Amino acid sequence: MIINHPLLGPRDAQEFVYLGDANLIDRPDPSSSTALDDFHDYLYLRDNPAGSHRELWFHEQGDRSWLVVTRDTTTHEITHVELASEYAKRQGRDR
Amino acid sequence: MSDHPLAPLTALARDTPVVEKIGGITITENPDLAIASLAVRHGRELDLQTLLTPVLGEDLPGPGRAAFLEDTAAIWTGIGQWFLMSPVAKHPDYAWDMKYIVKDTASVTEQTDGWVIFDVIGDSLSPLLERICNLNVNAMSDGDATRCLIEHLGCLIICRESGRNISIFGPRSSAASLHHILVTAAKSVA
Amino acid sequence: MSGINRLDGGQIDRNNVLTFSFDGKRYSGFGGDTLVSALLANNVRLMGRSFKYHRPRGVFTAGSEEPNALVELRSGARREPNSRATVAELYEGLTAQSQNRFPSLRFDALAFNDTLASFLSSGFYYKTFMWPVAFWEKVYEPFIRRAAGLGRLSGEEDPDTYDKGFLHCDLLIVGAGPSGLAAALTAGRAGAEVILAEEDFALGGRLLAESGILTDRLASDWIEEVTAELVALPNVRLMTRTTVFGQYDHGIFGAVERVSDHIPEPQPNKPRQILWRIYSKRALLNAGATERPIPFENNDRPGIMLAGAMRAYANRWAVTAARNVVVFTNNDDGHRTARDLSEKGVDVAAVVDCRHNAPTSADFEVIEGAEVIGSRGRLGLKAVKMRFKDGSEREIACGALGVAGGWNPNVHLTCHKRGRPEWNGDISAFIPVKSEDSALRVAGAAAGIFSTHGALQSGAQGAIDALNDLGISARFPALPEAEDAPVNIAPFWYVKGGTGRAWLDLQNDVTIKDINLAHQEGFRSVEHVKRYTTLGMATDQGKTANIGALAVLADIEGKSIPEVGTTIFRPPYTPVSIGTFAGRSRGKEFRPYRLTPSHKWAAEQDAVFVEVGNWLRAQWFPLKGETHWRQSVDREVIAVRKSVGICDVTTLGKIDVQGADAAEFLNHIYCNGFAKLPVGKTRYGLILREDGMAMDDGTAARLAEDHFVITTTTANAVSAFRHMEFCRQCLWPGLDVQLISTTEAWAQFSVAGPNARKLMQKIVDTDHDITNEGFPYMACGEITICGGLRARLFRISFSGELAYEIAVPTRYGDALIRRLIEAGKEFDVVPYGTEALGVLRIEKGHAAGNELNGQSTAAMLGMGRMVSQKKDSIGRVLAGRPYLQRVDDYRLIGLLPVNLDSVILAGAHLMNVGMESCAANDQGWVTSAAYSPHIGSSIALAFLKKGDQRHGDVIRIVNPLSDGDIEAKVTSPHFIDPEGERLRV
Structure with a gap:
């Protein structure tokens, strides 16, 4: 596969390490009264769609950036790639 | 300068750099570069640039690029991160020297001995490079620099002169393996 | 001759x-x-x-x-x-x-x-x-x-070498027959970066195998002219003897170039074959078509071959399998074979055409509505038996039979990404479906366009369309005039009747009867039939067999061929040698190895090395006269406990953590607290996974308010860094923290033992105080040694002894180990390897990879109270799950055999005395075991249910694999110095 890195352009997927669902960015609030359940759901209950999937890839043999890649799991078509740090900031994780 | 009696070894564990001439290609181990990594602190991009401009004479390079100055080179290695390089004879403790310049605008880390550097020079390097890494080497122009994989090793390739002069940085502990790869491939295309 | x-x-x-x-x-x-x-x-x-x-x-x-x-x-x-x-x-x-x-x-x-x-x-x-x-x-x-x-x-070992490489292009053209050549010409002239790959050693494809198919010139002249032009174009790379064997995602193709297969042995240093990974923006498949046979009884005798092959041998190689031949056909193409052979002077005894409207010829006999129903000649064809349309039979003497059952487009590469070909009734064959992203187009016979004119035209048009996607405009070239014959075929898949065997798959010896039997036994799906009969599973992947089998199945089921469906073609298109996939990665170079800074010195000491990940580490240092590894290891362990030893610990991962929020960041990473660690101090840290299980451990040294250097285990150096980058970029992007690995930049040695300080004092420059007061346990600092070499010193211990870890720039690592050994002579210093390191840490009760195996919690490791509840860290919340907090969970303990001569093996399980040895009674397992020269017996670390409450109990260590069953006393995991006094002297 080829992942179109937002800064470095098309790069072979060999250079990347796959982690999984991009929802891993949405780590629950550990101080919430429902934290135990929230973390359980966060860690163990994830969608496994046959189709479009937002997922985390790490450019280990490149610039060490984590990317959020939107990929169709049935065709491998990649429709969107962005820096995970940008995505995380948009989710408010820098506050 | 310190005058301790400990003698350094090159990454290939020799007293002097190894030079291999194979066909029209010369592969030389280069132990003479001091390397320091710079990682900009949050929100200090402009401050860092201001402090570095007198040293570099120009802006830090952007993604996939390197800048060569008199005796200093800067390579983009990641978001907000660069390698600066200068002769080790001039900077035996380069990280300390850079820290002095960039102050608290960036995190500076000693990287000099993290790498083995092979300078590869020849009239046509494409046949060699296309045997070892997946970069479109024919499309690399002067000053392009990027990390890539060479036989499972995370390396950094700097194009000094397109198709004729490149430097390959590899992990120092795997210097012997990387050297073997380069020499084998060079012989294969010679 | x-x-x-x-x-x-x-x-x-x-x-x-x-x-x-x-x-x-x-x-x-x-x-x-x-x-x-x-x-x-x-x-x-x-x-x-x-x-x-x-x-x-x-x-x-x-x-x-x-x-x-x-x-x-x-x-x-x-x-x-x-x-x-x-x-x-x-x-x-x-x-x-x-x-x-x-x-x-x-x-x-x-x-x-x-x-x-x-x-x-x-x-x-x-x-x-x-x-x-x-x-x-x-x-x-x-x-x-x-x-x-x-x-x-x-x-024997393959004496040749293999290589691999990577190529990039705008347009990859697979196959250099008429359509491939027309495409290459079109794209090459347009200035696109073109790769033309041809499996044959000659360009031209079917143009080489036919006669008179270009009508305005000789095919050989046109091939020569095109080749000359393509060779002259710097943007075109011609690759003959190169098979594109697989299509992968996003325009990536695999190809093998047979560099030296056509010569007795490769030139010195040259590879036999090269595996190419080709990155193409667009690709055009011009792989041609494969003829299929018409199976009949005993259709496998030497001399029976495909009619198109017979023609290719005559036209390209000027040979015939025999001087008298017969052709059996269901389409016009068979007649072309008869015509070409006849023109070359071969005696065509008959063309047996199963159609009732077969073309006639003045040069040979055409028998309409007839079938070949058998053959004779055990070691070579002597005659074929045919049946006229009236049912009468006749034998025709011949040395070769050409069978023409129609042609199948070579759709294989279009199927590698799950493309399913579709049936085309006009040519009675499967043709490729257009790929959705049009990354791979198909032209010529591979697309079911069987005339030479059509091949040339579709090749050029395919190139124009592909380049158009890329914004490159290309012009339609002038192409030769060529035959444009329609396909006249009457589907006829196999000869029915007869009691003998008719072969479908010649390589795997599968007959029509086998398909019938498989179906009879309930294997109805084409995929099941394939696997049960092995049809199409030989190295040729059934290129000449599959469609025939589908036709047989279709008849049994009363369905059409497309209704029966196809099996899936997968890479490689043709077999690829394993050696080619290995490439340069052979023997010692199977994968890159990593050498420690003291490797050269250690090799001079005849150290025995062990692979630890990619690292080669000294396992022990045998002295003269030591014949068993235990002698060396025991000696090294005793020397460390008694005086001082040195071990290269460079392989531990080292990560530089800097930034205004570095301490807060580490507070998130480690389950224990780091914010309050003073500058100049080091602390042990445990990293949990988010599920609460231990991930890795190490130390963090605070060199400045905003600067830490942390260590990871050797095995987890890469994954721990990746995890920390995930935390930094994805979970806490607002923190000002920067990470970089420095594992390779520093040569680090552990100097351990009661005399460690005395030895270090001979090395460390005198302006640095390393006394117990000036540099106490867990201190760290930047110092100079040997008269000015900058270094980092950490007072940390894995062995349980007074110990330092000293780091210098890697290039000085070799000189430093020599210097330390020299300076340590007066203390009888020993270098020690990973084996002694392991014994020392087991004696001390330090957890390592065997204990941190992904199944252990902090509580199991005896570090439950380390998990700070005052701050948020990865894994804290889920580590608090009731199940992980249960009091009867496993706890790390030590084991000492009751009979000191007993040997404990790691992996053995623990059972209560008097209980049956079975899974239901399992009490835990041994994680690490070693012979302790300090104790004088085998010792072990183990996880035992409620182990912390059972010190002093006797338990059985059971190893069902070798009938081992010994008794051992449960102890504290700390076999030496449980109070840690030796560390602090």
Whole structure:
């Protein structure tokens, strides 16, 4: 596969390490009264769609950036790639 | 300068750099570069640039690029991160020297001995490079620099002169393996 | 002298006479010949024995789809079994042997299998070798292994080297027949970066195999003209002897270039083959088509071949399999074979056409509405038996039969990404569906366009369309005039009736009966039939067999062929040597290795090395006279406990953590607190996964308010860094923290033992106070040594002794170890390896990889109270799950055998005394075990249920694998200095 890195352009997927669902960015609030359940759901209950999937890839043999890649799991078509740090900031994780 | 009696070894564990001439290609181990990594602190991009401009004479390079100055080179290695390089004879403790310049605008880390550097020079390097890494080497122009994989090793390739002069940085502990790869491939295309 | 079956003309160099041997007999051929064309010229039709029944077989095709003519090519270590003789280029001195026969090709003892045919039907092995179970290993498997396979491996190391590489292009053109050449010309002239890959050694494809298909000039002239132009274009890369074997995602293709297969052995330092990974923006498949046979009874005799192959041999190689031939066809193409052979002076005894409206000829007899129903000639065809449309039968003497059942487009590459071809009734064949992203287009015969005119036109148009996607405009080139004959075919898949065997898959010996039987036994799906009968599962992937089998299935089920469906073609298109995939990664270079800074010195000491990940670490340092590793290891351990030892610990991961929020960041990473760690101090840290299980451990040294250096275990250096980058970029992007690995930049040595300080004081420059007061336990700092070399010093201990870790820039690592050993002589210093390191840490009760195996919690490790509840860290919340907090969970303990001579093995399980040894009674397991010279017996660390409350109990250590069952006392995991006094002196 080829992942179109937002800064470095098309790069072979060999250079990347796959982690999984991009929802891993949405780590629950550990101080919430429902934290135990929230973390359980966060860690163990994830969608496994046959189709479009937002997922985390790490450019280990490149610039060490984590990317959020939107990929169709049935065709491998990649429709969107962005820096995970940008995505995380948009989710408010820098506050 | 310190005058301790400990003698350094090159990454290939020799007293002097190894030079291999194979066909029209010369592969030389280069132990003479001091390397320091710079990682900009949050929100200090402009401050860092201001402090570095007198040293570099120009802006830090952007993604996939390197800048060569008199005796200093800067390579983009990641978001907000660069390698600066200068002769080790001039900077035996380069990280300390850079820290002095960039102050608290960036995190500076000693990287000099993290790498083995092979300078590869020849009239046509494409046949060699296309045997070892997946970069479109024919499309690399002067000053392009990027990390890539060479036989499972995370390396950094700097194009000094397109198709004729490149430097390959590899992990120092795997210097012997990387050297073997380069020499084998060079012989294969010679 | 070169062959009684040689004709006039052909693309061979008659001035270049080459001698070769087959089964020890010498023959000669010409430059441009393949092994098969040269054998045919010498009237050799018998070339091999079949896989299962050892039936005599000859060549069937003229290309890489060959199922029959498989030979052992070359000799000695270079002997390569199952080589397709149809694509083996002849060179001077070539040697080849037939395979799957004993003692000789003409007389094969195992041919008795053929007489047992009724027992060897599909599923024979599944049905026969089931019972008794005990027979499997001792009787059945050895028997099957002897009988299985075709050629023999040399059993020697391959003396040749293989290489790999990466190519990039705008347009990859697969196949250089008429459409591929037209495409390359079009794209090349447009200035696009073009790769033209052709599996043959010559460009031209079917243009080489036909006569008169270009109507305004000679095909050879046009090929020469196009080749010259393409060679001159710097943007076109012509790759002959290159098979594009697989299509992968996003325009990536795999190709193998046979650099040296056409010469006796590779030039010095040159590879035999190169595996190319081709990155294409667009690709155009011009892979042509493969002819299919019409199975009939005994259709596998040497001399029976595809009609198109027969024509190719006559036109390209100027050979014929025999001087009198018959053609059996269901379409006009068979007549073309008869015409070409007849023009070359071969006696065409008859064209048997199953259609009722067959074209006629003045040069040979055409028999309409007839079928070939059998053949005669055990080691070579002598006659075919045919049935007229009125039902009467007749035998026709001939030495070769060409069978023309129509052509199948070579759709294989379009299927590699799950593209399913669709049926085209006009040509009675599957054609590729247009790929959704149009990354791979198809032209020429591969697209079902069978006329030469159509191939040329579609090739050029395909290139124009592909480049148009990329914004490159290309012009339609002037192309030669060419034949544009329509496809006239009457579907006719196999000859019905008869009691004998009609072969569908020649390489795997699958007959029409086998398909019937499989269906009868309930294997209805085409995928099941394939696996049960092994049809299409040989190295040719059933290129000449699959459609016939689908037709048989369709008839049984009363369905049409497309309704039956197809199996899926997967890479590789043709077999690729394992050596090619390995490339340069062989032997010592199988993967890159990593050497420690003291490696050169350690090698001089005759150290024994062990692979730790990619690292080579010294395992122990044998002294003269030590004959057993335990002698060396015990000595090293005792020396550390008694005086001082040195170990290279460079391999531990080191990560530089800097930034205004570095301390807060580490607070998130480690379960224990770091914010309050003073500058100049080091602290042990445990990293949990988010699920609460221990991930890794190490130390963090605070060099400045905003600067830490942390260590990870050797094994987790890479994954811990990745995890920290995930936390930094994805979970806490607002923190000002920067990470970089410095593992390789520093050579780090552990100096451990009661005399460690005395030794260090001889090295460390005197302006640095390293006394217990000035540099206490867990201190760290930047110092200089040996008169000015900058270094980092950490007072940390893995062994449980007074210890320092000293780090210097890696280039000085070799000098430092020599200096330390020299300076330590007065203390009888020893270097120690990973084995002693392991013993020392087990004696001390430090957890390592065996304990941090992904199944252990902080509580299990005895570090439950370390998990700070005052701050948020990864894993804190889920570590608090009630199940992980249960009091009867496993706890890390020590084990001391009751009988001190007993040996404890890691992996053994713990059972209570008096209880049956079974899973239900399991109390835990041994994680690490070693002989402790300090204790004088075997000792171990283990996880035991409620272990922390059972110190002093006796438990059984059970190893069912070797009937081990010993008693041991449960102890604290700290076998030495439980209070940690030695560390602090």
